[in-house]
Amino acid sequence: MKYSKEFRDPQVAARFLEILAAAAARLDGVKTLMEVCGTHTMAIHRHGIRSLLPTKIRLISGPGCPVCVTPVDFVDKAVALSRLPDVIIATFGDMVRVPGSTTSLLKEKAQGIDLRIVYSPADAVALAARNPSRRVVFLGVGFETTAPTVAASILQAEKSWLENYFVLCAHKTIPEAMALLGEDPEIPIDGYLCPAHVSAVIGTRAYASLATEHAIPCVVTGFEPLDILQGVALLVHQILDGRAEVENQYSRFVRREGNPKAMEILHRVFEPCDARWRGLGTIPGSGLRIREEFAAFDIEKRLTIAAEPAREPSGCCCGEVLKGKIAPRDCPLFGTLCTPEEPVGACMVSNEGACAAAYRYGA
Amino acid sequence: MKSDVVLLGHGSGGKLSHQLLDEIIIPHLSGISLKNQNDSAVLPFRGERLAFTTDSYVVDPIFFAGGNIGDLAVNGTVNDLAMAGARPVALSVGLILEEGLPLRDLETIVRSMRKAADRAGIAIVTGDTKVVTRGGADKIFINTSGIGVFDHPHSVAGDGARVGDRILINGPVGDHGIAILAGREGLELGNDIHTDSAPLNGLVADLLREWGEAVHVLRDPTRGGVATTLKEIARQSAVDILLEENAIPVRPSVEGACAILGLDPLYVANEGKVLVFVEGKAASGVLDLLRGHPLGREAAMIGEVTSGAVAGGKVYLRTAIGGKRIIDMLSGEQLPRIC
Numbered sequence: 160m161k162y163s164k165e166f167r168d169p170q171v172a173a174r175f176l177e178i179l180a181a182a183a184a185r186l187d188g189v190k191t192l193m194e195v196c197g198t199h200t201m202a203i204h205r206h207g208i209r210s211l212l213p214t215k216i217r218l219i220s221g222p223g224c225p226v227c228v229t230p231v232d233f234v235d236k237a238v239a240l241s242r243l244p245d246v247i248i249a250t251f252g253d254m255v256r257v258p259g260s261t262t263s264l265l266k267e268k269a270q271g272i273d274l275r276i277v278y279s280p281a282d283a284v285a286l287a288a289r290n291p292s293r294r295v296v297f298l299g300v301g302f303e304t305t306a307p308t309v310a311a312s313i314l315q316a317e318k319s320w321l322e323n324y325f326v327l328c329a330h331k332t333i334p335e336a337m338a339l340l341g342e343d344p345e346i347p348i349d350g351y352l353c354p355a356h357v358s359a360v361i362g363t364r365a366y367a368s369l370a371t372e373h374a375i376p377c378v379v380t381g382f383e384p385l386d387i388l389q390g391v392a393l394l395v396h397q398i399l400d401g402r403a404e405v406e407n408q409y410s411r412f413v414r415r416e417g418n419p420k421a422m423e424i425l426h427r428v429f430e431p432c433d434a435r436w437r438g439l440g441t442i443p444g445s446g447l448r449i450r451e452e453f454a455a456f457d458i459e460k461r462l463t464i465a466a467e468p469a470r471e472p473s474g475c476c477c478g479e480v481l482k483g484k485i486a487p488r489d490c491p492l493f494g495t496l497c498t499p500e501e502p503v504g505a506c507m508v509s510n511e512g513a514c515a516a517a518y519r520y521g522a
Numbered sequence: 523m524k525s526d527v528v529l530l531g532h533g534s535g536g537k538l539s540h541q542l543l544d545e546i547i548i549p550h551l552s553g554i555s556l557k558n559q560n561d562s563a564v565l566p567f568r569g570e571r572l573a574f575t576t577d578s579y580v581v582d583p584i585f586f587a588g589g590n591i592g593d594l595a596v597n598g599t600v601n602d603l604a605m606a607g608a609r610p611v612a613l614s615v616g617l618i619l620e621e622g623l624p625l626r627d628l629e630t631i632v633r634s635m636r637k638a639a640d641r642a643g644i645a646i647v648t649g650d651t652k653v654v655t656r657g658g659a660d661k662i663f664i665n666t667s668g669i670g671v672f673d674h675p676h677s678v679a680g681d682g683a684r685v686g687d688r689i690l691i692n693g694p695v696g697d698h699g700i701a702i703l704a705g706r707e708g709l710e711l712g713n714d715i716h717t718d719s720a721p722l723n724g725l726v727a728d729l730l731r732e733w734g735e736a737v738h739v740l741r742d743p744t745r746g747g748v749a750t751t752l753k754e755i756a757r758q759s760a761v762d763i764l765l766e767e768n769a770i771p772v773r774p775s776v777e778g779a780c781a782i783l784g785l786d787p788l789y790v791a792n793e794g795k796v797l798v799f800v801e802g803k804a805a806s807g808v809l810d811l812l813r814g815h816p817l818g819r820e821a822a823m824i825g826e827v828t829s830g831a832v833a834g835g836k837v838y839l840r841t842a843i844g845g846k847r848i849i850d851m852l853s854g855e856q857l858p859r860i861c
Contacts, residue, residue: 207843
C-alpha cells in the first residue's frame, strides 16, 4: 500500500512526540480527547500510541463503532428474518457475532440459517439477482461511510427491477451523537479527533457547529500513527490557544464539502429520522431511514417482523463505555464474563469496539 | 452466552480452538497437557525416536493462487514433521469426495500431491477414498498422516524457548491467508499475492545439521498466524517475548490487502514459514543459513525472548513508531470491518 511506511516513520514519530511533550507541558492539568471513530480506537491500540503520549493527555473512545451502537432489537429483528424459510441474510462480517436478546446470527448459522458475509452491498444485490426465488435482506448498519454504498445498492436493485432485494436499515449519522456527548456535563471532552472516512463523505463543515456552539476543538484526523500524533498535537495547540475550530489534519483525503456525489446518493434514498443508539438512547435526527419512494426495498415496510421482546444484557456497561464515561476495564464483566469469544456487549464484538481493542491489545 | 454447538471460531486456531481441545478433546482422548502440545507426537521406538502427525485439509476454495488443496495437504503434514526436527519418510492420504466433483479437478489435485511429495522426498505409502452424497462434504476434504525419523540427537519442542533466544522467520508473513481470502471472495488484489505453501523439511534439515545445538524451538505459524503461534510458545516455555514490528517482513501487497480488509498480518495464516528460536550467539549465523536457502531468502530476525515469565507468558510488540503493546491469541475469527 502506498504511503503506509511513510506515515509510520519512527524518526518523524519521535520528533512529533518531542513537540507534543513540549506543548503538553504547558497544559493546565489533564485534558480529555475523544477519538470518535472505532478505526481510530483500533489504530491507537495497534500502534501502542497511548504508551507514547504525555501523561497530561487522556484519550477516551467514543461511539463511532457502528456495530457497537446498534440496538439489541435490531439483531433480534435480523434473527427473526433469518428464520424465515426463503430469506438469505447478507451482512458485513462484524454484525454476525453481535449478541441479540438470546442469540446471535453466528449461533443461528450453526443451526442452519442462510447467512452470507459480503464485502459490499453490491455483492448482496448480485446475490439477489442469482437467487430469484429467495429474499435477500442486507443489514444496513454503519455511518456516512457505508450509507451511500447501501443507497447505491438500492438504486442498483431498482434499476435492475429486482423484487427480492431488501434492506433492514439502522444507519446512523455521527455529528448528532458528538453534539449530544458534547452537552453531557459528566463527560468533559476537551477535544474531538474527528473520524477520517466519515469526514471524507460529510466534509469538515459537518463539525462547524460543534466548534462554534459547543466550543469543542475538532481535528479531522487520518488513521496512520503519524496522523494520529499530529491530530493530537493540533488539538493540544487549540486548547493552549483557547481556540475551538475545525482543523483538517487529513487534507490528503478530506475536503471541506466532503464528497458531494456520495451525499447526493445518500439523500436521494435516505431521509433523517430519530434513532436509538445502544447505550446512548434516542438521539433526534441521528438516523437514516429509507424514503417512501423506495419503500419497496425497506423490509420493515414489506412485512411485520415478529422479533422476540428485546432484553439488554444485565451488568453490561457498553453504554458507559460508548460515552467514554468508563474505560473498558472498569466494566465488571470485562475479560471475565465478557470476552471476544463469548461477548455480552457489542463493544466486545466488533474489531473496532473499544472493549475488543482493549482486550486484544491489553490496554 | 457460551455456545452449546460447534462454531466456526472453534476451528480458527485461536482461543476457541484451544478451549475445544482443552475442555473436550484432550481430556477424553489423550490426557496430554497443553504444555506438551506440538505439531507432531514424538514416540520412543526401539531406542530411537519416531515422529507421527496427522492433519485434515478443508480449504475453500480448493484451487487458489499458487497452489491447491492437494499440495497444501502434503506440505502441511511434511512441515508438522519437520517442526519436530524429524525427517519425513512416509505419508498416508485419506480422500473424502463429494458426489459431483469433476474428475478432472480430482486428477489435478492428486497430481499436485504427487509432485509435492516428490519435492519433499516423502513416499505416499497408503490411502483411502470415500465418496459422500452431494452436500455431505464440500467438494473434497483430504486427511494426511505422516511418519518421520530423526537423523540427529537434538530435540526441538514448543517448551524449549530460553531467555536470550533470538526469534527468526524465513520470509514475509500473511501470504497464504490473503491468497485464500482473495480467491474465496474474488478480490482483485494484484498478482504478487499467492500462497507460500512449501515443504520446509530441507531447510530444517540444513538448520539442524549446522546449528542443531543452538536451535530450541521450530514452529510453523499456520492458523492464527505469527501472533497466535508465538503466544503458544510463550505459554509452553513460560517466557516473555518482545517482537519488533519494523523487523517483521510483510509484502506491501499483503499489507495493503490487510489494511483494506481490516486484518492484522500478524494473525494471518502462513503455510511455508517457520519461526526459529535460537541461542543469541548463533542468531546471525542461522540468519545467514536461512537466507542462503531458496525458501529463506527474505528471512529476518524479528524478536527475542526477554525474560522468564512470572505467570503465563506474554508477547509484546514494539510498534513501528516506538509504542509497545501486548500480543494475544487470535480471538474469534478475523472478520472484515464495516466502517
